[in-house]
Amino acid sequence: MKSAATAQQAEESAETGAQQIRDAIREAIVERRLSPGTKLSESDVGNLFNVSRTLARAALQALSYEGLVSVEKNRGAFVAYPSPEEARQIFSARRLVEPGLLREAAARITPDDIRDLRELLLEEGRLMSERGQTARRAEIKASGDFHLMLAVISGNAIMQRFMEELVARSSLVIALYGQSTASSCGHSEHGEIISAIESNELDRACELMLHHIAHIEADLDLRERKSLGLKEAFEL
Amino acid sequence: MKSAATAQQAEESAETGAQQIRDAIREAIVERRLSPGTKLSESDVGNLFNVSRTLARAALQALSYEGLVSVEKNRGAFVAYPSPEEARQIFSARRLVEPGLLREAAARITPDDIRDLRELLLEEGRLMSERGQTARRAEIKASGDFHLMLAVISGNAIMQRFMEELVARSSLVIALYGQSTASSCGHSEHGEIISAIESNELDRACELMLHHIAHIEADLDLRERKSLGLKEAFEL
DNA sequence: TTGCAATGGATCGTATACAATTTAACCGGA
DNA sequence: TCCGGTTAAATTGTATACGATCCATTGCAA
Numbered sequence: 001m002k003s004a005a006t007a008q009q010a011e012e013s014a015e016t017g018a019q020q021i022r023d024a025i026r027e028a029i030v031e032r033r034l035s036p037g038t039k040l041s042e043s044d045v046g047n048l049f050n051v052s053r054t055l056a057r058a059a060l061q062a063l064s065y066e067g068l069v070s071v072e073k074n075r076g077a078f079v080a081y082p083s084p085e086e087a088r089q090i091f092s093a094r095r096l097v098e099p100g101l102l103r104e105a106a107a108r109i110t111p112d113d114i115r116d117l118r119e120l121l122l123e124e125g126r127l128m129s130e131r132g133q134t135a136r137r138a139e140i141k142a143s144g145d146f147h148l149m150l151a152v153i154s155g156n157a158i159m160q161r162f163m164e165e166l167v168a169r170s171s172l173v174i175a176l177y178g179q180s181t182a183s184s185c186g187h188s189e190h191g192e193i194i195s196a197i198e199s200n201e202l203d204r205a206c207e208l209m210l211h212h213i214a215h216i217e218a219d220l221d222l223r224e225r226k227s228l229g230l231k232e233a234f235e236l
Numbered sequence: 237m238k239s240a241a242t243a244q245q246a247e248e249s250a251e252t253g254a255q256q257i258r259d260a261i262r263e264a265i266v267e268r269r270l271s272p273g274t275k276l277s278e279s280d281v282g283n284l285f286n287v288s289r290t291l292a293r294a295a296l297q298a299l300s301y302e303g304l305v306s307v308e309k310n311r312g313a314f315v316a317y318p319s320p321e322e323a324r325q326i327f328s329a330r331r332l333v334e335p336g337l338l339r340e341a342a343a344r345i346t347p348d349d350i351r352d353l354r355e356l357l358l359e360e361g362r363l364m365s366e367r368g369q370t371a372r373r374a375e376i377k378a379s380g381d382f383h384l385m386l387a388v389i390s391g392n393a394i395m396q397r398f399m400e401e402l403v404a405r406s407s408l409v410i411a412l413y414g415q416s417t418a419s420s421c422g423h424s425e426h427g428e429i430i431s432a433i434e435s436n437e438l439d440r441a442c443e444l445m446l447h448h449i450a451h452i453e454a455d456l457d458l459r460e461r462k463s464l465g466l467k468e469a470f471e472l
Numbered sequence: 473t474t475g476c477a478a479t480g481g482a483t484c485g486t487a488t489a490c491a492a493t494t495t496a497a498c499c500g501g502a
Numbered sequence: 503t504c505c506g507g508t509t510a511a512a513t514t515g516t517a518t519a520c521g522a523t524c525c526a527t528t529g530c531a532a
Binding site: 277278279289293309310311312 | 482483484485
């Protein structure tokens with residue numbers, strides 16, 4: 001009963017070992033239990049999941065294709081540490097893709113879908129008011145799931161996968177560069193978007209979506225922190 | 237001297253073995269030397285490249301993440317055989333993404349870029365008039381490279397990767413469902429798009445791009461061929 | 473002839489073993 | 503004390519080994 005994660009993970013076990021591990025690690029990254037830059041050594045991962053390095057390695061490779069882990073040759077795998085430039089590109093991609101996706105979703109949306117979206121929103125709001133790490137994590141997840149669900153509704157599996165990647169990487173960026181503690185500042189905007197879709201104001205919905213993304217991005221501090229680990233760090 | 241592949245493979249060897257193999261196979265798929273559905277057994281791939289199954293397997297896994305090969309549990313890897321529905325989604329994704337990408341590219345394009353694009357176009361046209369398989373393959377590649385180059389110009393590495401995937405998968409779809417032997421029917425359209433960009437007619441460029449994609453898609457026969465392996469196959 | 477169970481071969485899934493590379497520790501000399 | 507180089511430990515890259523699964527053939531019985 002920990003979270004939806006556990007149930008999801010048990011699932012049907014149709015996935016080959018490496019995929020389970022990949023999913024587990026991805027979830028940990030997206031929920032920010034693993035910080036950017038953390039080393040993920042193959043042996044450690046293997047031991048942690050009681051499998052051989054072979055599977056651990058496969059899982060890490062998979063995550064590297066999603067941009068969540070960066071593997072450096074002969075050095076190992078690390079939780080991705082997106083540069084400011086990368087961060088900009090991620091959000092640029094989202095601005096590019098999400099309005100179009102929203103239009104496609106709106107064209108196919110059913111009342112049931114709207115109900116599901118609203119329910120997700122409610123859950124999101126409920127978690128916002130709670131305290132504790134687990135609630136915070138679930139909230140992060142729910143906030144991303146909103147965007148993901150739109151992709152699902154659009155009915156395009158390829159775009160869905162792409163959005164999954166973008167949302168996951170966004171989480172990393174926010175973990176790194178987010179300023180406001182309340183990561184969910186844009187919660188109410190989700191609701192407005194649904195309303196706009198429901199009343200068939202498509203252009204307005206897109207507009208809201210763009211604003212929403214801009215809003216998230218505005219909360220970031222993307223200045224080059226060139227580690228400044230040298231003298232600057234101690235100069236007043 | 238066999239083909240560009242060999243030279244590319246030698247390269248700088250900065251890539252780990254599996255990546256070289258992945259690239260080689262991908263190229264073979266995109267250039268349609270490997271047909272959809274072809275079995276790619278790990279041992280065969282390994283022997284072919286004189287590496288162990290480990291690396292062959294890694295390469296095939298990588299390709300499966302790009303959607304170019306499908307690995308079926310306990311059955312092996314096959315060159316992807318996109319369903320008509322998948323094909324539609326691929327082109328839907330391109331229609332969704334490419335206009336926006338074009339706008340971003342137009343905002344950053346330099347005279348040098350335009351020169352490169354035109355050069356690519358020339359090469360494409362030159363190959364069109366030639367005979368022979370190798371020319372045909374190079375032409376296929378060049379035609380895709382046009383779209384790819386726009387993504388490069390846009391400066392967004394993430395979108396670039398995504399477009400690489402889409403273009404590669406498009407090649408598979410065309411191989412499967414394309415009708416006209418002249419796969420490059422839309423060659424002239426590339427030129428028009430460049431001209432529109434050059435003269436800053438952005439809306440028109442996007443329009444042309446959409447038409448271009450629709451044009452490619454119109455050449456496909458996406459009717460469900462439900463194998464019709466039954467009686468229909470033998471009825472006159 | 474048709475259907476089904478048993479058997480053998482091929483292929484995949486995973487673990488382990490060894491070689492190559494990096495990283496950290498150590499140590500003598502300036 | 504500080505520095506460069508040498509060595510040892512740790513980690514990754516790749517190959518091999520073995521158990522498990524699937525597929526095709528075979529043989530037997532209905």
